[in-house]
Amino acid sequence: MATNLFNRHPWLKRIRHEWLLLLFAALAVLLACVDPQPWSRYKTWLQIPTLCGLLGLLIAIQGIRDSGLVQRVAGMLVMHVHSLRGVALLLVSMTAVLSMVLTNDVSLFLMVPLTLAIGSMSNLPVLRMAVLEALAVNAGSTLSPIGNPQNLLIWQHAQIPFPSFIMHLLPAAAVMFLLVAALAWFWMPKERVALHADRLDGHGVSRAMATLSILALALMVLMMQYHQAPLGALVLVIGFALFSRRTLACIDWLLMATFAAIFLGLGHFATLPIVGHALDTINVQQPLALFLSGIVSSQLISNVPATVLLLDRAKDALALAVAVNVGGFGVVIGSLANLIALRLAKQPHGMRLFHEVSLPFLLVCAPLVYLVTRLLA
Numbered sequence: 181m182a183t184n185l186f187n188r189h190p191w192l193k194r195i196r197h198e199w200l201l202l203l204f205a206a207l208a209v210l211l212a213c214v215d216p217q218p219w220s221r222y223k224t225w226l227q228i229p230t231l232c233g234l235l236g237l238l239i240a241i242q243g244i245r246d247s248g249l250v251q252r253v254a255g256m257l258v259m260h261v262h263s264l265r266g267v268a269l270l271l272v273s274m275t276a277v278l279s280m281v282l283t284n285d286v287s288l289f290l291m292v293p294l295t296l297a298i299g300s301m302s303n304l305p306v307l308r309m310a311v312l313e314a315l316a317v318n319a320g321s322t323l324s325p326i327g328n329p330q331n332l333l334i335w336q337h338a339q340i341p342f343p344s345f346i347m348h349l350l351p352a353a354a355v356m357f358l359l360v361a362a363l364a365w366f367w368m369p370k371e372r373v374a375l376h377a378d379r380l381d382g383h384g385v386s387r388a389m390a391t392l393s394i395l396a397l398a399l400m401v402l403m404m405q406y407h408q409a410p411l412g413a414l415v416l417v418i419g420f421a422l423f424s425r426r427t428l429a430c431i432d433w434l435l436m437a438t439f440a441a442i443f444l445g446l447g448h449f450a451t452l453p454i455v456g457h458a459l460d461t462i463n464v465q466q467p468l469a470l471f472l473s474g475i476v477s478s479q480l481i482s483n484v485p486a487t488v489l490l491l492d493r494a495k496d497a498l499a500l501a502v503a504v505n506v507g508g509f510g511v512v513i514g515s516l517a518n519l520i521a522l523r524l525a526k527q528p529h530g531m532r533l534f535h536e537v538s539l540p541f542l543l544v545c546a547p548l549v550y551l552v553t554r555l556l557a
Contacts, residue, residue, distance in 0.1 A: 200512075200519070201438040207445035215452065225447025230329075231440060233409035234285070236400035238435070239416045241289040243393030243427045245297075248385040254297035258304075264371050267304055268312065268364040271295060275313045276320025276357055284317035284328045284517040286401060292524035303374040310525035311534050312364050314518045315541060318508040319356035321517075322501075323349050328517070330487040330504045338497035348498045351556050352505065352549045359545055363537070392423065435523045442482070442513065450485045464494045471550055474503025475542075478514045483507045499553075506549050510542040511535065 212222075244250055261267045271291060278287035291313050299306035321327030325335035325345045335345055396416050403412030420427050449455065459477075464470040470490075477486035483504040494500045508515030512522065512534060522530045 198434055198438065201434060201441050204438070204441035204445040208441055208448065211445065211448040211452075215448070217448070221451075222444065222448075225444050226440060227443045227447075229404075229407065229409045230443070231436060232413040233400070233404045234439060235431070235436060236403070236409065236413040236416050237286060237289045237397070238431050239413075239420055239427060240393055240397035240400055241293060242430050243389060243396060243420065243424060245293050246386075246424065246427050246430070247389035247393055249390040249393075250293050251297045251300075252385050254294055255301060257294075258298055258302050258373055258375060262372055264304060264373060265365055265368045267298065267302075267373060268309060268368040269361060271298075271309060272312050272316045272360055272364045275316040276360070279317040279320035280324040280327050282401065283326065284321040284515070285520055287317050287320070288313060288517060288520050288524060292521055296525065301376050303371070305368070307525060307527040307530055307533055308367060310521050310527065310530065311537050312360065312367070314515075314521035314534065315360045315363070315509065315538065316357070317517050317521070318505065318515055319353060319360050322356060322505040323353035328505070328508075328515075329484045331501055333484070333487050333491065334497050334501045337491055340497065345498070345501075349501060349505075351552050352502045355549050355552050356506070356545060359541065359548070363541065367537075389424065392419070396420075432523060435520075438519070438523075439516065442516065442519075446481045446485050446513075450481050450489055455489070459489060459493060464490060465496075467496070467499060467554065468550070470494050470496065470499055471503045471506075471546075474500055475507040475510070475546060478504050478507025479510050482513045483515055502549065502553055506542070506546050509538050509545055511539070514538075514542075 257270070258267070261270055271294070275287050275291045278290060282290075292310055295304070295309045295313065296306060298304050299309070318328075321331065323346060325331050325340075325342055331345075331349075334340075335342075340348075396419065400409075400412045400416060403409055403415075417428070459473070462469055462473050464473055474483075474486060474490060477489060480486075481489075486507060487500065487504045490500055490504075491497070508517070512518045512531060518534065518538070522534060
């Protein structure tokens with residue numbers, strides 16, 4: 181009977197395969213039962229502004245894809261870069277640079293659809309590129325105080341001058357990016373770009389939709405910058421409901437639900453007394469202990485909640501920034517940007533390939549970053 185219910189409702193059939201959503205929803209419900217909290221705390225853990233920002237970005241980028249603009253740009257790129265390794269290095273570099281300026285999630289929302297479009301008209305391995313771009317945003321956003329949420333928290337909490345933050349994080353970010361670039365070079369096939377001629381043409385661009393969507397993206401980034409993401413998302417929902425309902429229908433609403441479940445589950449878990457007691461037993465004033473604590477806690481609860489937990493305990497805020505940014509590699513929840521990249525790519529076996537690459541990458545990257553930053557301290 182349960183099987184028939186799933187088959188009759190496509191959404192239920194999809195949810196059955198959303199193991200991250202089910203896992204963290206179960207965690208959130210379990211913790212709510214054994215450790216009930218006031219509604220105000222659940223509202224805080226839910227991170228409504230972040231969810232609204234995610235929704236607004238999803239709408240704007242879907243509109244850009246619907247306009248045909250992404251496909252047109254993809255065609256221009258593949259016509260001018262002739263090797264797969266060259267394409268990979270170009271996309272990785274663009275992803276890393278954009279993440280410094282527009283934050284890691286915005287960078288992925290721009291680059292992964294572009295990668296999908298290039299893959300549709302060439303022999304570019306899309307899943308490999310999506311994994312590389314997830315690693316690249318972690319590397320690139322490390323350098324900037326506004327590159328990711330954990331850096332923004334540390335920068336505002338410690339009142340560190342913008343140039344000082346960049347100079348201190350530069351060695352770690354450089355090591356990370358060089359490793360990602362090396363991986364891109366050696367992991368990509370040593371082949372020329374093979375174009376599917378029948379797919380290069382016929383990508384008309386709707387100027388009206390492209391203009392509306394680009395303006396929507398700029399508005400959403402601006403509203404997020406000024407902490408008005410809910411208002412920005414509301415404006416975009418109303419605008420696209422009036423002019424392009426098809427775009428709203430294509431939004432990955434299960435990704436929104438997955439993020440909400442992760443925020444609730446991990447937010448509640450991070451505040452449990454047992455977690456606080458465990459952290460109190462670690463001497464985070466020791467550089468290696470802080471470095472390892474930031475990485476391990478990021479693997480367990482993601483690097484933004486890990487930053488919140490360790491920020492008041494660690495005297496060296498910049499060392500903490502290095503640790504939690506390195507902690508973005510490894511398991512998929514180390515940085516939620518990893519999950520965004522995989523969901524936007526929508527490739528079979530994406531989670532498995534990501535971990536096959538990201539976990540060894542963390543094991544290589546972490547000691548190198550620690551040695552370089554300690555030598556230059």
